[in-house]
Amino acid sequence: MQLKDSNSKPNTANAVDTIQGWIINQIAKQLGINAQTIKVTEPLTRYGLDSIDSVTIVGELEDWLSAELPPTLLWDYPTIEKAANYLVNELGISPAQTSATEAPAVNNKPQEAPKEKAWGGLWNKISGS
């Protein structure tokens, strides 16, 4: 799946795609599941994202888009498709915002999920195990 196409001229459809790709990437990475298995039309709760997680992920989205978003965005638009459409078509998130190069998650391909529970391997690193 192509997450960002910097050669083509940005347009609205492209912005929706990019946002969808970004969310897929986040969910895949943070829930430790394969990005290919995530469907944009499925409610996010299906992947184990609970109501409070949905609020905190909006914070990451805000950082990436440099925009203030309703914290309950993913409560009111509970699929990746609905959320992305809302952001672009209702909130007017511009294609330029989504193509910002300061988006590490977008620039990286979906990574293999960390196997360690909770915040990756940090604790193993610290404890030296």
Added chain:
Amino acid sequence: MQPLKQYWVAEALEKALGDPGNPENIMSFPQVIDLDEREEFPHEIINWLYNWKLQHYYIPTECGGEFTCFDEFISFVRVLSRRDQTSAIAFTTMFWSYLTWMAGTEEQKRTLASFMKDANGAMCLAYSEKAHGSDLLASDVRAKKVPGGYIFNGEKWPINRATISGVTFVLAKTDEVGGARSLSLFMVEKSKIDPANYSHLPKIFTHGVRGSDMSGIRFQDCFIPESMRLGAEGAGLELALKGFQITRALCAAFSQGAADTALRTTLKFALGRQLYGKTVFDMPQPKRTLTDAFLNILICDCATIGVARGFNTMPEQISVWSAVVKYFVTTTLETVVQNVSVVLGSRFYMREEHDYGIFQKVLRDNSIISMFDGSTVVNLHALLLQLRQLTKSRIKNAGRNQDALPARLAATFDLTQPLPTFDGKKLELVNRGGDDVLQGLELALTSLQNLPADASLNADVLQQIITLTQMVQEELNHLDCQVTESTFQFGHEQAPEVFDLAKQYCVIHTAASCIYMWLYNRHHLGDFFAKGEWLALSLRQLMLTFRPAKALPGRIDDEAVAQELVRLYNDSRMFSIVPFQLAKPQQQETTTDATQRLQLQA
């Protein structure tokens, strides 16, 4: 009279309630213990408080009441709680009215205000269910839409004041599909629904707060009019979480009241009891235990007052501040009660021997505070989910807002500054813009380093405050690194180590609160406060979370703190950074424990 007017209600209430050691007085220790022994709901006490019109201070002025700020609120809840947590908790279920003040229609607000003021009404919160614990979304109570309202089915349990209350705030499932928008909140007026369609569950016998009406409510095809729904359909979870931000922070006041009594009764014992030719208090070890307990109360006071004022000044950050206080203050003060029990020796375990046995009641009652309205684990979880965002904002905001930030901190921590009106609509589910308290730490350090020469300020004490503040800053930087280097994971199966990070965050936030409290109030909270030994000792105590004692500056002489403790005791003043006046003993008690028992029986 106390110059800070946010303490006037607390002082007036104290005066009216009188000496808790006099059995004749309402809310006296003998009376509340007697009720507790019989596991009876404190009806008379509650009625007395209504007659005193205390319920008006739960209703915002714009809704026809007297409430203006949480700063004032927590001080009078401390007064109730130092006498009897059972009554305090029973009366204070009224703070759930905030759900209506936040989300209700004008009509709903009028209804509730009148119910509280004119009908001595109380409310309860029906969120929990036997099978689901803290998992609110798993609600089995269904609200099925019908013309004009909803049909309720299901059971809520355990609920404080489920039976003895006229309004029940019920969280119910209005959307079978599930998800974060599947819950709605209802302000159910029992007098307006059919008694054939609901019933109460039996009283639960509890470890402490034994006189509480801990019970439940069951609905069976119960029609609830649409006019009883608070806010929009589907807004229930959002309202519930925001309501918890308020009540969680205020729970700290229950703990502060309990810790005051635990320390006061123990101190009374230690000052009067002779062993080895001197009083218990004159022996170094008990004295240190009691002095440290006092310091912990002051530390918690700074955090609690900070968040109470923060509701007015920084409502968008309260999701974090509130979790910090609910975790840190309640668990720290539980430990304080445990620690001072050692000084009482076997007396702490006896139900009559000392001060009518109030200590053992405090010990039992107080152990619920860290559990209700969100347990320690729930609060730390709410916090740890936000750590990454908090760290990012701190890094992003570093060096910015050089003018606005000190002004916001001053408004929050300078107790003489007037507070803007609290607007519940400004509460946010997650912190907006970072945590001012930690963002300002560097500025606080600069302020400390630039303090003008002050003859009343001991240079060694100031130096220690500065050194320890630098350590707090180092620990914050270290925490930032740990959080930044980590990859975050969602869900409820977080590693225990991540919970530890959240605990450390609470300690750093609290340390910073103590520092601001001192910086912004040095000139108006009295000599003891101004001299700052308490702050140096408190910061050192907090830093023991991170470093061994030998890696910290040596402990300064704590005699001034010990003497202040005794002075506040002798003057009957609250153990607090604002030691407001408590009711004085009507006669200096020289009676022995045996005659106290006789008084009780008389």
